Amino acid sequence: MRHNISVRVNDRLYEEEVEPRLLLPYFLRENVGLTGTHVGCVIGECGACTILLDGKLVKSCLLFAAQADGKSILTVEGLGQNGSLHPVQEAFIEHYGLQCGYCTPGMVLAAYYLLSKNPDPSEAEIRVGLAGNLCMCTGYVQIVEAVKAAANRMRQA
Amino acid sequence: MVNFEYFEPKTLEEACALLEEHGDEARVIAGGTALIIMMRQHLLNPRVVISLANIPDFDSVRFDARDGLRIGAGARHRDIELAKPVREHYPLLHETFSKVAQPRIRNMGTIGGNLCQGDPLTDPGASLITLDAEITLLHSDGKRVLPLEQFFLDYYQTDLRPGEILTEIHAPPPSPGMRWAHIKFLPRSQEDFATVGVALTLRVKGGLCEDIRLALNSVAPTIVRARKAEGILRGRRPEEHLVREMAEVAATETDPMDDNRGSAEYKRELVRVLVRRAVDQALKRSGSGEQTGRDASTRL
Numbered sequence: 001m002r003h004n005i006s007v008r009v010n011d012r013l014y015e016e017e018v019e020p021r022l023l024l025p026y027f028l029r030e031n032v033g034l035t036g037t038h039v040g041c042v043i044g045e046c047g048a049c050t051i052l053l054d055g056k057l058v059k060s061c062l063l064f065a066a067q068a069d070g071k072s073i074l075t076v077e078g079l080g081q082n083g084s085l086h087p088v089q090e091a092f093i094e095h096y097g098l099q100c101g102y103c104t105p106g107m108v109l110a111a112y113y114l115l116s117k118n119p120d121p122s123e124a125e126i127r128v129g130l131a132g133n134l135c136m137c138t139g140y141v142q143i144v145e146a147v148k149a150a151a152n153r154m155r156q157a
Numbered sequence: 158m159v160n161f162e163y164f165e166p167k168t169l170e171e172a173c174a175l176l177e178e179h180g181d182e183a184r185v186i187a188g189g190t191a192l193i194i195m196m197r198q199h200l201l202n203p204r205v206v207i208s209l210a211n212i213p214d215f216d217s218v219r220f221d222a223r224d225g226l227r228i229g230a231g232a233r234h235r236d237i238e239l240a241k242p243v244r245e246h247y248p249l250l251h252e253t254f255s256k257v258a259q260p261r262i263r264n265m266g267t268i269g270g271n272l273c274q275g276d277p278l279t280d281p282g283a284s285l286i287t288l289d290a291e292i293t294l295l296h297s298d299g300k301r302v303l304p305l306e307q308f309f310l311d312y313y314q315t316d317l318r319p320g321e322i323l324t325e326i327h328a329p330p331p332s333p334g335m336r337w338a339h340i341k342f343l344p345r346s347q348e349d350f351a352t353v354g355v356a357l358t359l360r361v362k363g364g365l366c367e368d369i370r371l372a373l374n375s376v377a378p379t380i381v382r383a384r385k386a387e388g389i390l391r392g393r394r395p396e397e398h399l400v401r402e403m404a405e406v407a408a409t410e411t412d413p414m415d416d417n418r419g420s421a422e423y424k425r426e427l428v429r430v431l432v433r434r435a436v437d438q439a440l441k442r443s444g445s446g447e448q449t450g451r452d453a454s455t456r457l
Contacts, residue, residue: 001161020162021161043197045348050261056235057260057264058264059261061193062188064186064189064193067186131347
């Protein structure tokens, strides 16, 4: 019971034979070798495994790798360009939008997706946009500050 | 998770044939947001998983002024929320779908999967019932069309029969002057299930209440239509004492459970309060297809 898939991850094509039961975050971490996609609750609650699948924000733990066949994925590793960080990542660092860092890749991708749809969100819109990502450390205040700062920076760029 | 064989049929006929062939050992996967969790928890251990992802046009959302709205069962909550005909002609559905979980789950879960799971805590079924929605169930022997209201049988149990696939949801054209309300009470965070959900449609003609439909989620083993409560207002002036009586009757039509979203008693009390509020909100609407006032959410 194996299944052939071909998935584009951060603009590189990966062709692999996988077990149908393999969940997508494990495929990304173990087959592709990109460990930025974190495995948290694995029941679709915490958001640590968030990725973009064909441009849509999703929780990868609720997908089999087989379901990603023929699709394009963006993980946190694909955000920066030419060795420099994405403005969202820079803003998270500058505003201390993290402590332990476990939720951070998911938070960063959720923020990136939010700002791509809504470049000038209100604080309430930021909070709704990040709903579905749990952070046990920060109390969210600095994460929201970071997203606001990233929005400002990206609008000026 | 127990391993399984994975199929991606390219037509519904092929999918039905696979279901027929593998019987009880097979499960259909659409978005996966419910099935994968159940498989991880070993509540379901299918030997065969049949994905509907490659069925062409299975996620379409189409509107025709005479026929109404036809939603392919593979349409994701987000597709329905943002579809132009839904925003223009079915503001109740736009609002309801915009409140389901959060965008990440709406980008994944499908309406067909949602209805077939038969989870009484979810929102779409109640609103679709108040619009007199029907569903189409396809089997290799033929298809049947069923009012959605009759589909929910018990806790996580629907009238989906062996070998059947839910293919389409149909809502009739919006009736002129329809007023509506949707209230989802959330005790905790945005993505939680409702403690109580209330969907309501009605029309007022010559001061009298017509075509009233009230459906509730999270208050019984299934999503329920509160017919006795509807009957209190039907054909009468929506005066305050009748609205109170209606809310009281709605509370008796429910059978909530104690859980971490509230006690059964608390949920009944919420039904009393929220049904009254829903009637007030519906009566305050102009009765034409108006903006929902939640445009911000659609930009997320």
